[in-house]
Amino acid sequence: MMARYTVDQLHQRLQSHRIVQGPLAGVSSVPFRELVWRYSQPAWVCSEMISCRTIISGSPSIKQRYLQISAQEGPLCMQIATDNPEDCAKACAVLNALDIAMIDLNVGCPVKKIRQRQQGSYLLSQPDRLYTIVRALRAHSLHPISVKIRVDGSTNDRFNEDVLDAINRAGPDFLTVHGRNYQEGYDTTCHHDQIAFFAQRAHMPVIGNGDVHDQSSVEAMLALGCAGAMIARASVGAPRLIGNIQARMGLICAADSVSMPETWAMFCAHINGLSQLLGREDLALAQAQGLIKYYAKRNQYPSSIVNAVRSTQTIAALSDLVSLL
Ligand SMILES: Cc1cc2nc3c(=O)[nH]c(=O)nc-3n(C[C@H](O)[C@H](O)[C@H](O)COP(=O)(O)O)c2cc1C
Known part of the structure; x- marks a missing residue:
């Protein structure tokens, strides 16, 4: 059974463990999170984003998919999206009954459909609305709360000052800053100076995010004034990455090599877990097509195994492909 966490406990975990596993839609469900916890000790791990509307009135199967928590997990930060304080309050009533460590508000998602619903990164241009939503989260959540944002970047957006002001007034317990604008996607260079802007002026600990993948990129975030660094994509296919970096930084004992x-x-465990979570082998095999690219990149698999996964019909047959390594 997972324990509930106080803000102080999470703060101490961030000080001692330094690295947070970030949210990845389509990846950060139970099977991935269990693998991360088996091989690493992040300060906490984020879930996939779930909309407050789904939490309030989604079908039982969709809620089971997004709200499932495993007993093997450490502190779980459940990420929500909404465009209004009322839905946020109603979603909190559901999340308050769950054994999670924190609720995070998504204020960075660049996806058109989400922005059209006035959620995710859209809220960066609406600091007053952002303030009322974070206040609702503060008022109704029994868990600690955090907010995850993007920055102005190199665009004509000029929201950094106003967003900082709204967040400082609303007072979440943690702030995560991804150092790119929503129009800058995921591959342009991160704006470290703008992460520093938030890290040095926010009234709460800041977690720096964007392209963190090794000891020096974690240390670069800490040098900006961040209390921690978030790794999102680099752990997919490499659930021991966070543990390896922590061991190099002397934060934990050396992790066993794999x-x-x-x-x-x-x-194979990841895909099996997805099959159980989704209740359908074909859906899990469809996700395997995307995940194998991450595993191949992180572990230098030959391209023959990537092709073989594409034509595999059953999960049981996946384990035989080990001979191609
Ligand atoms: C496929 C994909 C899905 C993502 N899903 C989410 C999400 O659900 N919530 C969120 O806040 N960020 C999401 N992100 C952004 C990441 O959490 C992170 O901010 C970004 O990838 C930069 O960090 P990284 O370089 O460590 O991956 C997603 C990114 C990718 C590539």
Whole structure:
């Protein structure tokens, strides 16, 4: 059974563990999170984003998918999206009954459909609305709360000052800053100076995010004044990455090295877990097509195994592909 966490406890975890596993829609469900916890000790791990409307009135199967929590997990930060304080309050009533460590508000999602619903990064241009939503979260959540934003970047947006002001007044317990504008996607260079702007002026601990993948990129975030660094994509296919970096930084004892066949066993466990979560082998195999690219990149698999996964019909047959490594 997971314990509930106070703000102080999460703050201490961030001080001692430094790295947070970030949210990835389509990836950060239970099977991925369990693998991260088996091989690493992040300060906490974020869920996929779930809209408050789904939390309030989604079908039982969709709620089971997004709200499932495993007993093998450490502190879980459940990420929500909304465009209004009323839905936020109603969603809190549901989330308050769950054994999660924190609720995070998504204020960075660049996806058109989400922005059209006036959620995600759209809220950066509406600091007053952002303020009322974070206040609702503060008033109704029994869990600590955080907000995850993007920055002006190199665009003509000029919201950094106003967003900082709204967030400082609303007072979440943590702030995560992804150093790109929503129009800058995921691959342009991060604006470290703008992460520093928030890290040095926010009234709460800031977690720096964007392209963190090794010891020096974690240390670069800490040098900006961040209390921690968030790794999102780099852990997919490499659930031991956070543990390895923490070991190099002397934060935890050295993590055991993992052999190539063991990384394949991780991949198979990941897909098996998805099959159980989704209740359908074909859906899990469809997700395997996307995930194998991450595993291949992180673990230097030959391209033959990527092609073989594409034509595999059953999850049971996946384990035999270990011979191709
Ligand atoms: C496929 C994908 C899905 C993502 N889903 C979410 C999400 O649900 N919530 C969120 O706040 N950020 C999401 N992000 C953004 C990441 O959390 C992170 O901010 C971004 O990838 C930069 O960090 P990284 O370089 O460590 O990956 C997503 C990014 C990608 C590539």
